[in-house]
Each structure stands twice: as C-alpha cells, then as structure tokens.
Amino acid sequence: MTAPMAADPKAVVFDLDGTLIDSAPDLHLAANLVLRDEGLPEISFEQARSFIGKGAGVLISRVMEAVGLGDDPEEHARLLAKFMTHYEGEPANTLVYPGVVDALARLETMGCAMGLCTNKPGAPTRIALEHFGLDRFFAATATADTLPQRKPDPAPLHHVVRALGAGSALYVGDSEVDAETAQRAGLPFALYTGGYRKTPLAELYHSYTFDHWDELPEIVSRHFARVEA
Incomplete structure (x- = not known):
C-alpha cells in the first residue's frame, strides 16, 4: 500500500x-487495425510514436492527416470510436x-x-x-x-x-x-x-x-x- x-x-x-x-507498440497496432479495416494505407511505427502525447483524439487526427483523410469531425469521431475498441483491451505489446x-x-x-x-x-x-x-x-x-x-x-x-x-x-x-x-x-x-x-x-x-x-x-x-x- x-x-x-x-x-x-x-x-x-x-x-x-x-x-x-x-x-507505442499497442497504439501503433490499434491505429493500423483501424486503417486496415478501412482499406487505407498503414502508418509506420515511427509515425505512431511521434503522434503520442496529447491524447487519443489528437493521435487519430494525426493519423487521418497522415493518410490524407482531412479533418471531418464526424469521420474523426467514427474512427476514434473504432480505435478505442482495439486499444481498450489488455496491453499485449x-x-x-x-x-x-x-x-x-x-x-x-x-x-x-x-x-x-x-x-x-x-x-x-x-x-x-x-x-x-x-x-x-x-x-x-x-x-x-x-x-x-x-x-x-x-x-x-x-x-x-x-x-x-x-x-x-x-x-x-x-x-x-x-x-x-x-x-x-x-x-x-x-x-x-x-x-x-x-x-x-x-x-x-x-x-x-x-x-x-x-x-x-x-x-x-x-x-x-x-x-x-
């Protein structure tokens, strides 16, 4: 105690x-699982690592920018929700x-x-x-x-x-x-x-x-x- x-x-x-x-390994994996499911190009480990620090919402904004998705708020909310379903499990990596x-x-x-x-x-x-x-x-x-x-x-x-x-x-x-x-x-x-x-x-x-x-x-x-x- x-x-x-x-x-x-x-x-x-x-x-x-x-x-x-x-x-970073689990954040990278969760982001790429979302991108893979969306049929979008995956991001590198170094990209994912550089996106960490200001919370999951900012990370998803940076992921969207990296793959050319722009900054539509509804799309951001949808992808963030998908990201969290992957990320809220046991931290395997x-x-x-x-x-x-x-x-x-x-x-x-x-x-x-x-x-x-x-x-x-x-x-x-x-x-x-x-x-x-x-x-x-x-x-x-x-x-x-x-x-x-x-x-x-x-x-x-x-x-x-x-x-x-x-x-x-x-x-x-x-x-x-x-x-x-x-x-x-x-x-x-x-x-x-x-x-x-x-x-x-x-x-x-x-x-x-x-x-x-x-x-x-x-x-x-x-x-x-x-x-x-």
Missing part, C-alpha cells in the same frame, strides 16, 4: 505513456520501462505521495496500471476524462497535486507536452530521456534529467532536501 501521507507530503506526479510505460517498479517502491519507502497525470483515456489507463501492478503506488490520478482540460493545460496537474494534499510537487515526464505542462504549472520537472521526446534537451524546460529509472530516487531525495533547506 502507498505510505500514509504527511500533512504536506513530498509529492511526485508522473506522466504515463513514454514515462512509466512504452505503449506494452512494456514497463526497466527500473520503474523498483524506483516507485523506493519512493514509497521514502514517504513520497505519488500521483499520475496523463492524457491517456481513463479506461486504458486503469487497465494498464492494474495489468502491471502500478495502481498501488498512486493515491491520485488525472486522465483525459477527469477534467475538461488536458495537458499541456496545467489544470490536470494542479488537480493531482491538490488531491495529494501537497503544496508543491515534482513532475516526472518524457515529452514536450510534459515539459510545457510543468512550466505552465510552475512546478519543477524531471525529464526521462528514454521516452517519446523529439526536441533537444537544451530546448525544453526541465529541472533534472535522467536516463534510467535507477537515478530517480536520488534526484527526488536531492530535490526535497533543497526544498526543505
């Missing part, structure tokens, strides 16, 4: 896709990044309150967390369905921080969207370099970077030591 939270806990909030899990579970367990023993802030829809988020046994770590979650706003709007991140009972938090993510979200929320940002980022590090807002999850607990420890000093 998640460690009991102090009155003003050390809070760490995480992105999901490209940060805790590599879901998704993997947890190496070291994630151990890092979260170490943060738990350090007394950190942990939350999740993702643009992934609620149902596949819940399925993925339960499938990998990650749900036990998170005391608060914001998905694409939680609020009207989505990242990079800071509202979902603020929502999670408030739910954790924290005055502030460290946000952990992998992408341009995550960096912008943290910056707009006025929160420090730890950037995982092994995710879906396309922009050079020097051009992104960040407070810390890490290449492997083994490094994160020490970053968190140093960060809150500074905060408390």
Whole structure:
C-alpha cells in the first residue's frame, strides 16, 4: 500500500505513456487495425510514436492527416470510436520501462505521495496500471476524462497535486507536452530521456534529467532536501 501521507507530503506526479510505460507498440497496432479495416494505407511505427502525447483524439487526427483523410469531425469521431475498441483491451505489446517498479517502491519507502497525470483515456489507463501492478503506488490520478482540460493545460496537474494534499510537487515526464505542462504549472520537472521526446534537451524546460529509472530516487531525495533547506 502507498505510505500514509504527511500533512504536506513530498509529492511526485508522473506522466504515463513514454514515462512509466512504452505503449507505442499497442497504439501503433490499434491505429493500423483501424486503417486496415478501412482499406487505407498503414502508418509506420515511427509515425505512431511521434503522434503520442496529447491524447487519443489528437493521435487519430494525426493519423487521418497522415493518410490524407482531412479533418471531418464526424469521420474523426467514427474512427476514434473504432480505435478505442482495439486499444481498450489488455496491453499485449506494452512494456514497463526497466527500473520503474523498483524506483516507485523506493519512493514509497521514502514517504513520497505519488500521483499520475496523463492524457491517456481513463479506461486504458486503469487497465494498464492494474495489468502491471502500478495502481498501488498512486493515491491520485488525472486522465483525459477527469477534467475538461488536458495537458499541456496545467489544470490536470494542479488537480493531482491538490488531491495529494501537497503544496508543491515534482513532475516526472518524457515529452514536450510534459515539459510545457510543468512550466505552465510552475512546478519543477524531471525529464526521462528514454521516452517519446523529439526536441533537444537544451530546448525544453526541465529541472533534472535522467536516463534510467535507477537515478530517480536520488534526484527526488536531492530535490526535497533543497526544498526543505
């Protein structure tokens, strides 16, 4: 179980896709199953990977653009619904990044309150967390369905921080969207370099970077030591 939270806990909030899990293979497969059923050309893995970050709706918009379908709202809604029927099952090809579970367990023993802030829809988020046994770590979650706003709007991140009972938090993510979200929320940002980022590090807002999850607990420890000093 998640460690009991102090009155003003050390809070760490995480992105999901490209940060805790590599879901690009399943997103790529679901998109291509839709395209195949429609008799349309399939997209490459690299295309699918580059479309991730702003939620399923934006991903389908980018898929439609890539195959020359335009942006008709009714067609978008129809294809998005088909996509979700493929994507809401068990994450057969998704993997947890190496070291994630151990890092979260170490943060738990350090007394950190942990939350999740993702643009992934609620149902596949819940399925993925339960499938990998990650749900036990998170005391608060914001998905694409939680609020009207989505990242990079800071509202979902603020929502999670408030739910954790924290005055502030460290946000952990992998992408341009995550960096912008943290910056707009006025929160420090730890950037995982092994995710879906396309922009050079020097051009992104960040407070810390890490290449492997083994490094994160020490970053968190140093960060809150500074905060408390």
